[in-house]
Amino acid sequence: MMTIKRFVFNAFQENTYIIYDESAECIIVDPGCFEDPEKEQLADFITEKKLEPVKLINTHSHVDHILGNNFITEKYGLKPYIHKEGLDFHQSAHEHGMAFGLMVPRMKDPAGYLEEGEEVGFGKSKLKVLYTPGHVDGHICLISNEQKFAVVGDVLFQMSIGRTDLPTGDYDLLMNNIKNKLFLLPDDATVYPGHGPETSIGFEKLNNPFLG
Numbered sequence: 001m002m003t004i005k006r007f008v009f010n011a012f013q014e015n016t017y018i019i020y021d022e023s024a025e026c027i028i029v030d031p032g033c034f035e036d037p038e039k040e041q042l043a044d045f046i047t048e049k050k051l052e053p054v055k056l057i058n059t060h061s062h063v064d065h066i067l068g069n070n071f072i073t074e075k076y077g078l079k080p081y082i083h084k085e086g087l088d089f090h091q092s093a094h095e096h097g098m099a100f101g102l103m104v105p106r107m108k109d110p111a112g113y114l115e116e117g118e119e120v121g122f123g124k125s126k127l128k129v130l131y132t133p134g135h136v137d138g139h140i141c142l143i144s145n146e147q148k149f150a151v152v153g154d155v156l157f158q159m160s161i162g163r164t165d166l167p168t169g170d171y172d173l174l175m176n177n178i179k180n181k182l183f184l185l186p187d188d189a190t191v192y193p194g195h196g197p198e199t200s201i202g203f204e205k206l207n208n209p210f211l212g
Helices: 036-048 069-076 084-091 093-099 171-180 201-207
Strands: 003-009 014-020 025-029 052-057 080-082 119-122 125-131 140-144 149-153 190-193
Touching: 003 036, 014 036, 014 190, 025 119, 036 069, 052 069, 052 119, 069 080, 080 084, 084 093
Parallel strands: 025 052, 052 080, 149 190
Antiparallel strands: 003 014, 014 025, 119 125, 125 140, 140 149
8 A cells, every 4th residue: 555745845846755655665756855954854754654765756857856866866876767758858957957046966867767558666566657748748647546546747736737838848738648648547536746735637627727
């Protein structure tokens, strides 16, 4: 049985997730921890729960979602898994950070690449990878059909959708991926977005003004 812990980090109020099960193995998804107190908060939780981080996953490589990547690499020896189409953003995070006045270090090379249909395994658990570009190239979601939840990065939010006015954004592609991939999940599946509170597939089908 997987447990999901959410942290809200950095000036962009980004959601970082630790997902773990009874084995005490965990994965870290989109570490946005940038300031030292944020890094300490994440590490203290892992220590308190006696967890063993085994994978670092980025849903996508926008700078607010990867600010803590190098900290995780240095602290736990984990390099990120990303989709190969997001490599350009991963490699240019330093320059993108400077545009926001953030001194972001150069990112370490990925540990590997995730493709649609693959499974991310840890402990006794597995999450399925969906490829969901539209907000940005290289965007993935992590799905649990058994526990009925989805970690969706910046694809879908409570009452909103990911912005598509940034490089490689594509509104029609984003809408297609929401409706023809995420909306195939059960209505009671919980959605864990990259910003803001959790929601559900059924709620967004009925109430999201972009998806009416």
